[in-house]
Amino acid sequence: MTSLRAAAMWAALAVAIVGPLAVAATSPLLEWRGPVYISAGFAGIIAMACLLLQPLLAGGALPGLALRQSRIVHRIVGAGLFLAIVWHVGALWITSPPDVVDALLFRSPTPFSAWGVIAMWAAFAAAALAALRKRIRLRPMTWRRLHASLAALCVGGSAVHAVLIDGTMGTVSKWMLCALSVAATIKLIVDLRIWSPRARRDA
Numbered sequence: 677m678t679s680l681r682a683a684a685m686w687a688a689l690a691v692a693i694v695g696p697l698a699v700a701a702t703s704p705l706l707e708w709r710g711p712v713y714i715s716a717g718f719a720g721i722i723a724m725a726c727l728l729l730q731p732l733l734a735g736g737a738l739p740g741l742a743l744r745q746s747r748i749v750h751r752i753v754g755a756g757l758f759l760a761i762v763w764h765v766g767a768l769w770i771t772s773p774p775d776v777v778d779a780l781l782f783r784s785p786t787p788f789s790a791w792g793v794i795a796m797w798a799a800f801a802a803a804a805l806a807a808l809r810k811r812i813r814l815r816p817m818t819w820r821r822l823h824a825s826l827a828a829l830c831v832g833g834s835a836v837h838a839v840l841i842d843g844t845m846g847t848v849s850k851w852m853l854c855a856l857s858v859a860a861t862i863k864l865i866v867d868l869r870i871w872s873p874r875a876r877r878d879a
Contacts, residue, residue, distance in 0.1 A: 682739035689738075692856050693725040696849040703844035716767030717844055719760045721853075724838060726757035727831050728857040731864040751806070758803050761796055788840035795833030802826035817870075824870045831861045 700706075700721055706714055733750035736743035769776040779789035805812075805823050814822070835854035838845070845853075865871065
């Protein structure tokens with residue numbers, strides 16, 4: 677990859693991540709919100725940014741990082757994603773426990789809540805699968821398919837969750853971040869041929 681193309685890719689990634697954060701930081705909706713609630717919103721945006729980075733790192737698509745280095749960073753970002761989700765939900769719990777309970781029990785009247793909870797549990801399951809990889813002794817391809825399926829569910833659910841919320845993120849920046857996250861995840865699954873019948877059973 678040429679240096680110009682690499683620089684362009686890093687610049688585009690920076691815009692995709694920083695854009696929603698900058699728009700949210702200048703949103704007039706923040707004037708009526710407390711610091712804990714605001715931090716919950718930004719934790720959600722950071723989680724979405726992590727979901728964009730994860731497939732790029734897992735596939736070694738970011739210039740300047742060897743595949744081994746990329747997957748080490750993938751694990752670090754995965755831990756950051758886990759913490760961002762915990763903070764997002766925890767801070768919302770502090771501001772409004774009944775709303776969080778309703779969301780977790782799938783009885784919230786707002787559709788975006790259910791998608792957020794589905795994405796959360798998928799993320800936690802994917803993280804647990806990664807942490808227990810050596811103990812559960814699954815075949816590498818079986819493990820990869822399970823992990824990829826949970827990750828795809830997390831990304832898709834998170835994208836729907838974010839799109840349905842009329843919050844501080846701007847419409848354009850929100851759609852851009854969500855679309856890129858979904859596209860990067862689909863590309864990784866296709867490139868690695870995770871569900872291809874030709875994939876080695878023990879790969």
